[in-house]
Structure formats: structure tokens, C-alpha cells
Amino acid sequence: MTFNKNLEKSEVREYFNGTGFDRWRKIYSKSEEINTVQKNIRKGHQKTVDDVVSYVKNYPELTTKTFCDAGCGVGSLAIPLLRLGIKDLQVSDISSEMINETKKRINELGLSQRKIKFLTSDLEQLKGLFDVVICLDVFIHYPQPVAEEMVRHLCDLSKEKLIVSFAPYTPILAVLKNIGKLFPGPSKTTRAYTLREKGIINAANEKGFIVVQKKLNQAPFYFSKLIEFNKVK
Numbered sequence: 001m002t003f004n005k006n007l008e009k010s011e012v013r014e015y016f017n018g019t020g021f022d023r024w025r026k027i028y029s030k031s032e033e034i035n036t037v038q039k040n041i042r043k044g045h046q047k048t049v050d051d052v053v054s055y056v057k058n059y060p061e062l063t064t065k066t067f068c069d070a071g072c073g074v075g076s077l078a079i080p081l082l083r084l085g086i087k088d089l090q091v092s093d094i095s096s097e098m099i100n101e102t103k104k105r106i107n108e109l110g111l112s113q114r115k116i117k118f119l120t121s122d123l124e125q126l127k128g129l130f131d132v133v134i135c136l137d138v139f140i141h142y143p144q145p146v147a148e149e150m151v152r153h154l155c156d157l158s159k160e161k162l163i164v165s166f167a168p169y170t171p172i173l174a175v176l177k178n179i180g181k182l183f184p185g186p187s188k189t190t191r192a193y194t195l196r197e198k199g200i201i202n203a204a205n206e207k208g209f210i211v212v213q214k215k216l217n218q219a220p221f222y223f224s225k226l227i228e229f230n231k232v233k
């Protein structure tokens with residue numbers, strides 16, 4: 001299958017500014033009524049967020065560190081990061097609706113006094129240098145070569161650490177996906193890709209990053225491999 005990266009990105013943007021926005025806003029909320037599949041996705045995703053928070057809270061000199069959350073969604077990670085007292089945070093997403101929702105949630109919680117930059121942007125257009133760059137559950141929308149390019153770009157933005165999560169390729173997941181069970185309901189309007197871990201790790205290695213720890217988080221209908229990388233000094 002040929003993949004037109006720009007076309008695919010504009011479809012992803014359109015989805016997350018439209019039907020996908022409402023669907024994922026509900027999944028990534030505590031109180032909204034959702035179906036059982038979506039509840040499981042919520043539960044699995046929360047494990048990923050909680051793990052990242054547990055990694056970050058042990059970083060030395062956290063209050064001096066700058067963070068970039070690329071593809072931030074509704075701010076599910078941004079909010080706990082701000083509560084940890086990090087120095088500053090850039091949140092970005094290809095969807096302006098997602099960025100508006102993140103802003104709204106941060107404001108409602110009174111966390112806006114911290115230094116935060118909100119950007120509507122494709123992650124491959126991001127510039128700058130941050131101590132820590134994080135990108136959770138975004139690569140699922142892109143095939144292996146694009147996800148690897150994204151990893152290389154994110155490495156270029158990071159001075160110390162990169163944390164990513166993605167749906168890992170396993171033969172069993174490939175079977176489930178093929179019979180259409182993995183991403184039921186309206187999410188079928190975007191393609192979902194599972195990725196080979198080795199390719200993701202190799203892409204980061206090429207840029208001088210090595211694996212510190214990794215973990216598979218799962219719940220029915222949610223599979224996400226979380227990897228923390230350190231830049232080799």
C-alpha cells in the first residue's frame with residue numbers, strides 16, 4: 001500500500017478536529033459515559049500515563065527541566081507533569097481542537113500560572129531543544145517508516161531523554177487487526193498501525209539514544225509499548 005504522508009496527516013488532523021475529537025475527549029475523561037471497549041482503552045492508557053509520571057518524578061533537578069509533549073491530545077500527561085513542578089512545558093498537537101481542550105483543562109485546574117506553550121503543529125514541524133521529549137500513542141496513526149522518521153525528529157529535539165509509546169507489532173495483534181476487532185467503532189475512520197519495536201529502537205539508536213527501560217501496558221483493546229531512552233553523553 002502506498003502512503004502519502006501529507007494526505008494521511010491531513011486526514012488524521014481532520015479526524016481529531018471532528019468525530020475523533022469527541023470520541024477521544026470522552027475516553028480521556030474521568031466522568032464521561034462510554035462503552036466497555038472505550039473504558040478498557042481509558043484504563044490501559046491511564047497505565048501508560050501513570051508509568052511516565054513515575055519515571056519523570058525520579059528525575060534529578062526536575063524543577064529545572066524543560067519538557068515537550070508532542071501529540072498531547074487533551075493534556076492527560078501534561079496535567080500531571082505540571083503538577084510535578086517541571087520548569088516549563090510545550091504541548092503540541094496536530095489538532096487545534098485537542099490543543100483548545102488541553103488549554104481548557106489546564107485553566108480549569110488552575111495550573112496555567114506555570115510556563116506553558118500551546119502549539120497546533122504536526123510533530124515533525126516542531127523546532128527547539130528540550131530536556132525531555134515525550135510522545136505517547138501518536139505513532140499508531142502512521143506506518144513504520146514514518147514512525148521511525150518521527151522518532152529521529154523527536155530525538156533531534158531532545159537534550160537528555162525521549163519517552164515514546166506505540167502499539168507494538170505482534171502476530172496475534174496482526175490477526176486481531178485484520179479481522180477488525182482491535183479498533184472497533186468510529187475509530188475505524190483512521191487507519192491504525194502496529195509497529196516493530198526493533199525499528200523504533202534502531203531509529204533512536206541512530207541518533208545516539210539508548211533504551212533505559214520499557215514496558216508493555218495492556219487492557220482489552222489497548223496495547224502500548226512504552227520506551228524510555230537516554231541520550232548518550
Ligand code: SAM
Pocket residue numbers: 009012013016024028070071072073074075076077092093094095098121122123124135136137138141
Ligand atoms: N498523547 C496523547 C495521550 O496519550 O493522551 C494523545 C494520544 S491520541 C490517541 C493521538 C493524538 O495524536 C491525537 O491528539 C492526534 O491529534 C495527535 N496526532 C496525530 N498525528 C500527529 C502529528 N503528526 N503531530 C502531532 N500530533 C499528532
